[in-house]
Amino acid sequence: MNDWGFNQVALVLRKCSLMHNDIIKDYRIVLGVIGDDIHVVGNRIIQLALEESGFHVFNLRTRNRPEHFCQAALETNADVVMVSSLNGEGEYWCSDFRQQFINIGLGDIILYVGGNIVVGNRPQDEVVTLFKQYGFDRVYHQKPDISAIITDLCKDLKNG
Numbered sequence: 001m002n003d004w005g006f007n008q009v010a011l012v013l014r015k016c017s018l019m020h021n022d023i024i025k026d027y028r029i030v031l032g033v034i035g036d037d038i039h040v041v042g043n044r045i046i047q048l049a050l051e052e053s054g055f056h057v058f059n060l061r062t063r064n065r066p067e068h069f070c071q072a073a074l075e076t077n078a079d080v081v082m083v084s085s086l087n088g089e090g091e092y093w094c095s096d097f098r099q100q101f102i103n104i105g106l107g108d109i110i111l112y113v114g115g116n117i118v119v120g121n122r123p124q125d126e127v128v129t130l131f132k133q134y135g136f137d138r139v140y141h142q143k144p145d146i147s148a149i150i151t152d153l154c155k156d157l158k159n160g
Contacts, residue, residue: 027157029080030072032060035089042115042144043084049146055153066093066100073106079157080110083136090117091130098135110156112149114140 029050033043040062047059058076060068069081081101083094090113101109113136118127127141138152 028078030078031082032064033062034093039086082112084115088119112138
C-alpha cells in the first residue's frame with residue numbers, strides 16, 4: 001500500500017472516537033481468507049492497514065475453513081473476525097458462519113466479510129442481503145475502500 005493509503009486511514013481514525021491507540025490496541029481481530037482461495041494480497045493490505053491503525057491482528061492467511069476462524073477467535077479472545085474471498089467461495093463456506101460461532105459461545109462476535117465473495121456478477125444489494133442472512137454484521141462485496149472498513153469497525157466497536 002502506498003503512503004497515500006495509510007494517510008487516508010489515519011484521516012479516518014482522526015474522525016473516529018476510538019482514535020487513541022491505547023484503546024484500539026485492546027481490540028483483537030482475526031483475519032483470513034476462506035476456502036481454497038489463495039489470494040493473499042488484499043488480506044495482507046488489510047492486515048497492514050489495521051496494524052497501522054493500532055489494532056492487534058491475528059492473520060490466518062489463506063485456505064481456511066470456518067472452524068479455523070472459530071478456533072482462532074477462541075484462542076485470541078477476538079473482538080472481530082474478518083473473512084475475505086477473491087475467487088467467490090464465500091457463499092459456499094459462509095452459509096452457517098454465525099451459527100458456528102454461536103455453537104462455541106461467541107455469538108456476539110463482530111463478523112465482517114469482503115472481497116469478491118460470490119461467483120458471477122450479482123447485484124450488490126442481493127449479495128449484502130445474503131451475507132447478512134448468514135449472520136455477518138458488515139458486507140463489503142467488491143468494495144476495496146479500506147478506510148470505509150476501518151470507519152465502520154470503529155463505529156461497531158464503540159457501539160459494542
